[in-house]
Amino acid sequence: xxxxxxxxxxxxxxxxxxxxxxxxxxxxxxxxxxxxxxxxxxxxxxxxxxxxxxxxxxxxxxxxxxxxxxxxxxxxxxxxxxxxxxxxxxxxxxxxxxxxxxxxxxxxxxxxxxxxxxxxxxxxxxxxxxxxxxxxxxxxxxxxxxxxxxxxxxxxxxxxxxxxxxxxxxxxxxxxxxxxxxxxxxxxxxxxxxxxxxxxxxxxxxxxxxxxxxxxxxxxxxxxxxxxxxxxxxxxxxxxxxxxxxxxxxxxxxxxxxxxxxxxxxxxxxxxxxxxxxxxxxxxxxxxxxxxxxxxxxxxxxxxxxxxxxxxxxxxxxxxxxxxxxxxxxxxxxxxxxxxxxxxxxxxxxxxxxxxxxxxxxxxxxxxxxxxxxxxxxxxxxxxxxxxxxxxxxxxxxxxxxxxxxxxxxxxxxxxxxxxxxxxxxxxxx
Numbered sequence: 001x002x003x004x005x006x007x008x009x010x011x012x013x014x015x016x017x018x019x020x021x022x023x024x025x026x027x028x029x030x031x032x033x034x035x036x037x038x039x040x041x042x043x044x045x046x047x048x049x050x051x052x053x054x055x056x057x058x059x060x061x062x063x064x065x066x067x068x069x070x071x072x073x074x075x076x077x078x079x080x081x082x083x084x085x086x087x088x089x090x091x092x093x094x095x096x097x098x099x100x101x102x103x104x105x106x107x108x109x110x111x112x113x114x115x116x117x118x119x120x121x122x123x124x125x126x127x128x129x130x131x132x133x134x135x136x137x138x139x140x141x142x143x144x145x146x147x148x149x150x151x152x153x154x155x156x157x158x159x160x161x162x163x164x165x166x167x168x169x170x171x172x173x174x175x176x177x178x179x180x181x182x183x184x185x186x187x188x189x190x191x192x193x194x195x196x197x198x199x200x201x202x203x204x205x206x207x208x209x210x211x212x213x214x215x216x217x218x219x220x221x222x223x224x225x226x227x228x229x230x231x232x233x234x235x236x237x238x239x240x241x242x243x244x245x246x247x248x249x250x251x252x253x254x255x256x257x258x259x260x261x262x263x264x265x266x267x268x269x270x271x272x273x274x275x276x277x278x279x280x281x282x283x284x285x286x287x288x289x290x291x292x293x294x295x296x297x298x299x300x301x302x303x304x305x306x307x308x309x310x311x312x313x314x315x316x317x318x319x320x321x322x323x324x325x326x327x328x329x330x331x332x333x334x335x336x337x338x339x340x341x342x343x344x345x346x347x348x349x350x351x352x353x354x355x356x357x358x359x360x361x362x363x364x365x366x367x368x369x370x371x372x373x374x375x376x377x378x379x380x381x382x383x384x385x386x387x388x389x390x391x392x393x394x395x396x397x398x399x400x401x402x403x404x405x406x407x408x409x410x411x412x413x414x415x416x417x418x419x420x421x422x423x424x425x426x427x428x429x430x
Contacts, residue, residue: 007158014150022139029135041119042092045106049117053110068120075114085116095125160186164194176205215268222264230257255299262327266392282322286349286420287313289322293330294347300337301345308337311348311356318353318422320400325420328393328402332357332416339414353420360413 052072055062064072073081082098088107096103096118102125106117160183167180179198182190233254236242242250294308301308318325336345336359343360350356397404401421408414 006161007154010154010158011150014154015147018143018146018150022143026135026139030132038092038094041094041104042106045092045104045117045119049106049108049115052115052117070120071118073116073118075116081116085118088116095121159183160190164190168197171201218268223261226257226261226264230254230261233257262323262330265321265323266327266396281319283317283319284322286316286318286325286353286355289325290329290347290349290355293326293333297330297333297337300334304337304340305342306337306340307344308333309344309346311346313349314351316349316351316353316422318420320420324396324400328396328418329355331393332418336361336414336416343413353422355418355420357416357418358413359416 048070052064066072072078073085075081084096084098085105085107088096088105090107090109093105093107096105100122101120102122103118104121105119108115108117163183164180164186171178171180178201180194180201182194186194233250236250237247237254290313291310294310298308332355333345333347336357340359340361345360346356346358348356394404396402397418403417403419405417405419406414407417
């Protein structure tokens with residue numbers, strides 16, 4: 001019933017109510033008819049029996065004469081009493097079958113004698129059955145007519161609601177100025193619903209406009225100082241007489257500026273509608289990008305007995321924002337390096353745009369992995385060290401339709417698998 005329309009739900013309820021009502025009328029009519037028939041037979045047969053007994057008492061020589069339909073049997077005098085009548089107790093008995101005939105019989109004891117008065121009602125029962133058949137046919141016809149009338153009436157009654165539902169279904173999140181229109185015959189309740197929805201659409205448009213303005217301003221105001229910091233650090237690093245200690249600090253400033261720029265790009269992408277990401281996406285080769293990411297992160301392994309090993313790099317092109325892919329893969333690699341002390345970190349690419357990172361780190365128990373997935377589902381997996389954290393990577397995966405999997409055993413390292421989409425984001429609807 002979850003996918004059944006309101007119209008058909010009402011139709012089912014009304015149809016069921018009509019059928020129950022028709023059945024109740026038929027049953028009550030049958031009961032009343034049988035009761036009335038019993039009263040008629042009792043009154044008729046008692047009148048005939050009383051007349052016969054009175055005549056016999058006043059005239060001992062009076063003799064009853066049977067007719068074609070009415071017969072009288074007296075125990076001790078009548079020798080042709082049918083077997084079914086002999087066992088009847090005193091009273092009126094309807095529909096006593098003898099052969100192919102139907103009888104109503106009145107059995108009465110009077111002054112030590114038993115009288116049985118029988119009336120042939122075969123023709124009456126046949127007419128009664130015909131009447132019952134006509135009643136059933138009439139009831140079926142009335143139910144069908146009521147059903148058609150209900151279909152027409154309910155459809156007419158719910159037409160404004162259906163039009164409202166259709167109008168709501170046509171609303172597009174990327175279009176402005178949309179409003180829900182109502183038919184002139186809409187009820188007061190639908191007017192209240194439409195007015196509330198239109199007011200919500202107006203307020204939502206204003207909210208979206210404020211969000212877009214904020215994103216545009218933030219994008220400009222944050223990128224500008226980051227670009228200045230990055231440019232200044234590059235100029236400082238280009239000085240040949242820069243002391244080693246200062247050069248080290250400037251390199252740190254440069255890396256931090258680059259990380260912040262990636263973080264800003266990531267947050268701005270998450271603020272966009274996924275269907276509008278096609279305009280900022282690029283087609284590039286993952287096989288060429290992964291070595292660059294690995295080289296950019298080699299400095300993090302200095303001071304550790306770690307080696308970054310690149311595995312097979314089959315040809316694989318994807319369509320996605322380049323900076324976002326760099327940030328996602330780079331931060332997964334950063335996490336692997338920061339959680340490993342010695343050994344080899346293997347980074348490989350599969351042909352279906354899947355990036356796999358195996359590290360020899362401390363590993364995690366199944367409970368810890370479950371906790372990570374739970375935090376990612378809640379959007380609360382924070383950054384325990386550097387990088388953007390698994391929470392933002394998880395949100396990226398949800399935004400782009402990617403998949404992130406983490407498999408690990410305590411003391412045996414962790415395998416992180418990031419499945420990208422080769423075809424890229426879904427293009428915006430026109």
